Amino acid sequence: MTMDQTLGAPPKGVITDISPWDPVYSPERHDLYFRWGESALACIRLALLAADKEEPTSVLDFACGHGRVMRTLKAAFPDARLTACDIDRAGVDFCARTFGANAAYSSEDPNEIAIEDRFDLIWVGSMFTHLDSDRWVGFLRLLESLLAPRGMLVFTTAGRSIIEKMKLGKQSLGLRGDQAEELIAAFARDGFGYQEYARRPGWGLARASPAWVCSRLDKVPELRLVSYFERGWLNSQDVVSCVQRSAL
Numbered sequence: 001m002t003m004d005q006t007l008g009a010p011p012k013g014v015i016t017d018i019s020p021w022d023p024v025y026s027p028e029r030h031d032l033y034f035r036w037g038e039s040a041l042a043c044i045r046l047a048l049l050a051a052d053k054e055e056p057t058s059v060l061d062f063a064c065g066h067g068r069v070m071r072t073l074k075a076a077f078p079d080a081r082l083t084a085c086d087i088d089r090a091g092v093d094f095c096a097r098t099f100g101a102n103a104a105y106s107s108e109d110p111n112e113i114a115i116e117d118r119f120d121l122i123w124v125g126s127m128f129t130h131l132d133s134d135r136w137v138g139f140l141r142l143l144e145s146l147l148a149p150r151g152m153l154v155f156t157t158a159g160r161s162i163i164e165k166m167k168l169g170k171q172s173l174g175l176r177g178d179q180a181e182e183l184i185a186a187f188a189r190d191g192f193g194y195q196e197y198a199r200r201p202g203w204g205l206a207r208a209s210p211a212w213v214c215s216r217l218d219k220v221p222e223l224r225l226v227s228y229f230e231r232g233w234l235n236s237q238d239v240v241s242c243v244q245r246s247a248l
Contacts, residue, residue: 011041011075015067019094022066037072039234040125044073047154047241048121050227056080056120060146063106063127066091067099073123074099083117108202110135110142118148124155129237130203132194140220147244153223156237157208159230163187166207175205183207191215213240221245 014034018025025033048055057080061070064084074082084095085104096103104115122143128136143153166180175183179195183205187193191212196204210228217223223242232239 011072013078014075015071015098017098019066019091019098021090021094022068024065024068033068034072036125036234037069039232040069040123041072041076043229043232043239043241044121044123044154046229046232047152047227047239050241051152051243053120053150053152053243056152058117058119058121058148059083060085060104060115060117060119060122061095061101062122062124062143063087064091064095064101067095069123069125070095070099070101074101080120081117083115083119085113085115108135110138113142115146117146118151119146120148120151122146122151122153122155124153125233126156126237128155128208129158129206131206132196132202132204133192133206136216137219140216140223144220144222144244150243152226152241152243154239154241156233156239157213158206158236159209159213159238161231162236163193163207173205210238213238217242 055077059073059077059080060083061073062085064070064086065088070082070084082099082101083104084092084101085106086092087106087108089105092103092105095101107113124143147153163184166184174197175195183193183195187207191209194204194206214225217225222245224245226241226243229239
């Protein structure tokens with residue numbers, strides 16, 4: 001039984017409107033698109049249970065894209081105040097129009113992101129799978145600063161299972177062959193590997209072991225690790241949950 005099967009059916013009332021500019025949506029994989037949101041919700045509910053926390057009244061979907069997960073969060077927590085944040089302004093605007101979320105525009109530099117609200121729950125899906133090592137701590141510090149008292153941060157990473165797929169020639173996602181080999185070698189040596197996309201400076205593929213991720217969390221002592229589920233998000237990405245250290 002997977003994590004997604006442990007916490008019941010997805011909520012009713014999920015809005016099915018799809019942005020025509022959503023880069024992760026494919027008509028051929030329509031059902032899979034919605035399963036990502038359902039799986040994210042299962043991960044969040046399990047993390048809330050592990051921390052003995054009630055349902056959130058304020059939610060930030062950081063790196064929200066065009067609402068692949070937010071649509072499910074809106075259905076699951078209908079009374080919660082939602083905020084959508086992404087570097088893709090069209091995605092943020094779509095989430096604001098479609099899901100009634102507050103709009104917040106992101107930046108590649110965490111020091112340039114200004115959000116006044118504070119949140120019971122912050123969900124960060126996939127963003128850390130694209131960041132080089134130097135930016136992890138800055139974003140973790142930003143996210144911690146956006147938590148309300150006893151707030152929970154849930155984020156995903158790409159770890160050991162995806163490295164194994166890369167070794168089989170899968171999950172390279174736009175890297176050249178030599179880049180994939182270098183990333184795998186760095187992961188074996190350091191527990192972290194990153195290669196930048198040729199057409200998008202500052203953005204690439206990052207693969208991080210649990211030990212390396214925890215070493216980054218050690219640099220943000222205000223966050224306390226609650227749970228770490230390898231392959232938790234749709235049997236693919238690892239799912240990490242934290243709360244403010246003072247909350248436990």
